[in-house]
Amino acid sequence: MIQLTFYLLASLSLFGAHGFIYLHPVRCRAAPPSSSSSLSTTITRSMTTSTSSADAHHRMGELNEPEQKVFDLMKELHDSNYKFRIVVVGNGAILETVSPLGPVTKVLQSASTGTNLLTLANEDQSFEFHLQLSQVSKMVLTSKETPKRVMQSVRLLNANGVSMCSLILADESDAAIDWYMKLQDSYGTEVQL
Numbered sequence: 001m002i003q004l005t006f007y008l009l010a011s012l013s014l015f016g017a018h019g020f021i022y023l024h025p026v027r028c029r030a031a032p033p034s035s036s037s038s039l040s041t042t043i044t045r046s047m048t049t050s051t052s053s054a055d056a057h058h059r060m061g062e063l064n065e066p067e068q069k070v071f072d073l074m075k076e077l078h079d080s081n082y083k084f085r086i087v088v089v090g091n092g093a094i095l096e097t098v099s100p101l102g103p104v105t106k107v108l109q110s111a112s113t114g115t116n117l118l119t120l121a122n123e124d125q126s127f128e129f130h131l132q133l134s135q136v137s138k139m140v141l142t143s144k145e146t147p148k149r150v151m152q153s154v155r156l157l158n159a160n161g162v163s164m165c166s167l168i169l170a171d172e173s174d175a176a177i178d179w180y181m182k183l184q185d186s187y188g189t190e191v192q193l
Contacts, residue, residue: 063107066193067116067133070156071107073191074118074131076183077154077167078102082176085168086129098170099127107133131156135164139191141184152180 063071077084078101088095104121113132121128138157143150152169169180 063116063133066136069191069193070131070133070136070139071118073139073154073187074101074120075105078105078120080176080179082179083170085166085170087166087168089163097127099129101129101167131165135159137161137193139187139193141187141189141191143180143184150177152177152184 081100081102083098083100085096085098099122101120103123104119104125106119107116108119109115110117110132115135116133118131118133119128120131135158136156137159138161140155140157141153142155143152145151149172154167156164156167158164169176
């Protein structure tokens with residue numbers, strides 16, 4: 001079997017004014033068709049500490065009200081099973097990728113920062129999106145008309161009003177747009193945390 005392996009990114013860490021977002025390396029390879037078309041969903045709100053001293057995650061602390069609001073919105077995006085264009089702008093770098101936000105979702109407490117990290121990952125966790133929940137100060141849900149289409153996106157902003165990331169709905173179906181409009185009706189266009 002011929003395998004195609006490549007890295008979409010080496011590793012991208014953003015700190016400081018942008019809060020904390022870390023995207024793991026992505027290794028893609030051609031795979032044989034799966035006999036099962038259903039994906040299982042794993043949502044973990046706590047995890048026990050590994051016996052390894054190198055383990056960077058500990059049991060999750062309680063979410064405060066702002067963290068819970070961010071978690072709830074991100075869970076809505078996850079549960080939709082729609083694909084999103086994830087855009088992270090760093091200091092001299094921009095990362096864009098299209099992926100569903102899951103099926104793996106977990107919140108763990110970072111040993112290095114002591115803060116709760118939301119992780120959204122694909123099934124084999126070769127792609128992981130980490131978000132430090134306490135760094136999100138505002139969530140903005142927009143529908144923006146472009147020459148080609150209406151773009152629905154969720155932007156997460158830090159305390160300085162700087163975008164930590166944008167999650168743009170990649171699915172242009174009527175069902176996806178209806179889902180997003182209901183989400184926007186439910187949360188409004190801005191959620192100040």
